[in-house]
Structure formats: C-alpha cells, structure tokens
Amino acid sequence: GESVGLHLPTLSVQEGDNSIINCAYSNSASDYFIWYKQESGKGPQFIIDIRSNMDKRQGQRVTVLLNKTVKHLSLQIAATQPGDSAVYFCAECERSGYALNFGKGTSLLVTP
Amino acid sequence: NAGVMQNPRHLVRRRGQEARLRCSPVKGHSHVYWYRQLPEEGLKFMVYLQKENIIDESGMPKERFSAEFPKEGPSILRIQQVVRGDSAAYFCASSPDRGSEEKLFFGSGTQLSVL
Numbered sequence: 089g090e091s092v093g094l095h096l097p098t099l100s101v102q103e104g105d106n107s108i109i110n111c112a113y114s115n116s117a118s119d120y121f122i123w124y125k126q127e128s129g130k131g132p133q134f135i136i137d138i139r140s141n142m143d144k145r146q147g148q149r150v151t152v153l154l155n156k157t158v159k160h161l162s163l164q165i166a167a168t169q170p171g172d173s174a175v176y177f178c179a180e181c182e183r184s185g186y187a188l189n190f191g192k193g194t195s196l197l198v199t200p
Numbered sequence: 201n202a203g204v205m206q207n208p209r210h211l212v213r214r215r216g217q218e219a220r221l222r223c224s225p226v227k228g229h230s231h232v233y234w235y236r237q238l239p240e241e242g243l244k245f246m247v248y249l250q251k252e253n254i255i256d257e258s259g260m261p262k263e264r265f266s267a268e269f270p271k272e273g274p275s276i277l278r279i280q281q282v283v284r285g286d287s288a289a290y291f292c293a294s295s296p297d298r299g300s301e302e303k304l305f306f307g308s309g310t311q312l313s314v315l
C-alpha cells in the first residue's frame with residue numbers, strides 16, 4: 089500500500105539553531121497533513137497542520153511547507169530549544185475525518 | 201481539565217491470556233480512535249468509534265481484536281489469546297467531532313508486553 093516516510097531517522101542540532109525535518113509521502117490523494125511531536129512515554133502531541141490547497145503555514149516557532157509536486161512535507165523549527173527534543177511524526181489522510189497514516193518518525197536531539 | 205486517560209499504563213500478559221485496554225476520552229468528546237505503535241515505528245490506525253458505533257475498523261486484525269465504545273463508560277480495546285507479536289504501545293485519541301484533527305488529543309498509551 090501507499091506509505092508515508094521520513095528521510096532522516098535522527099537529527100542532531102545545537103540549541104538556538106534552526107531544525108528542518110523532512111517527510112515524503114506517496115499517496116497523491118493525500119489532502120491533509122499534520123506534524124506531531126512525541127516525547128518519551130507520552131502520546132503524540134499536535135504541532136501544526138496544513139491542507140493540500142496551501143504550500144506554507146506558520147505557527148509559533150514552527151513552519152510547515154508542502155510541495156505537492158514532489159510529494160514532500162517539511163517541518164521547520166526556529167531557534168531550537170532543549171525542550172524540542174522528541175520524535176517528530178508526519179501524518180496524512182485523504183480527507184479530514186478519516187484515519188491518519190503516520191510516518192516512522194525522526195528523532196530530534198538538541199545539544200547545548 | 202483532564203485529557204485522554206488510558207489505563208493501565210503498563211500491562212503484562214502471558215501468551216494466550218486476554219488483554220483489556222481502557223480509554224476515557226476528553227470530557228465531551230464522542231469520537232475515539234485506537235492506534236498501535238511498534239518500537240521505532242509510527243502509529244498504525246486500528247479502529248475509529250463513536251458512541252455505541254464502530255465507524256471504521258479497517259486497521260483491526262480480523263481475529264482476536266475487538267473494540268467498543270459504550271454509551272456509558274470508557275472505550276475498550278480487547279485482545280484475546282495474546283501472542284508475542286501483540287506487544288506494542290496502544291494509543292487512544294479522542295476528538296469532539298469528525299474532521300477535527302487539530303483537536304485530536306492522544307492519551308499516554310498502554311504498553312502491552314506479552315511474555
């Protein structure tokens with residue numbers, strides 16, 4: 089079946105630097121995308137979402153970019169902090185209200 | 201302001217036993233989703249329920265697994281005759297309605313270990 093996957097399994101950045109986490113998806117019918125943050129021993133936490141009719145959306149210190157042409161999604165975290173250390177998942181679904189398909193995750197480690 | 205509550209946090213079962221995982225959604229949420237996560241993997245959708253109804257169970261194994269969300273009480277994910285391959289973290293999420301992924305809240309999960 090079609091899948092959602094991530095390019096880099098681990099990412100190490102220095103505190104204060106910007107982080108970029110990438111995600112490739114293969115389902116051309118994907119309409120809705122979400123980034124989640126998962127800390128150890130906890131459930132995923134919603135960060136930011138974007139619909140297929142947009143190519144960029146900004147939140148607080150986070151930006152999601154969507155390139156439908158190459159089926160690529162990225163999460164940018166500005167001024168990365170130690171508290172940002174976690175596993176980040178992208179997820180997609182064909183329509184809002186339907187089951188989310190998660191990628192495998194990227195572990196972000198922020199070093200002082 | 202309680203979020204999604206899952207219990208137990210850790211559950212140990214021997215092969216062949218039954219596992220019951222409970223999920224109490226956010227107060228006022230009537231939509232519940234169950235996901236399974238294997239080590240170093242993403243979450244895999246299992247089932248989506250509304251009160252007293254199963255809306256989508258396309259991710260549920262055909263045998264041994266069942267889920268319910270009764271009118272009163274928590275949602276239950278039941279695994280009969282557990283096998284080692286059932287060992288995983290099981291997450292429940294709830295939302296107030298369909299199509300509100302930004303309001304989808306996940307619990308902290310139940311870690312099931314099958315000996």
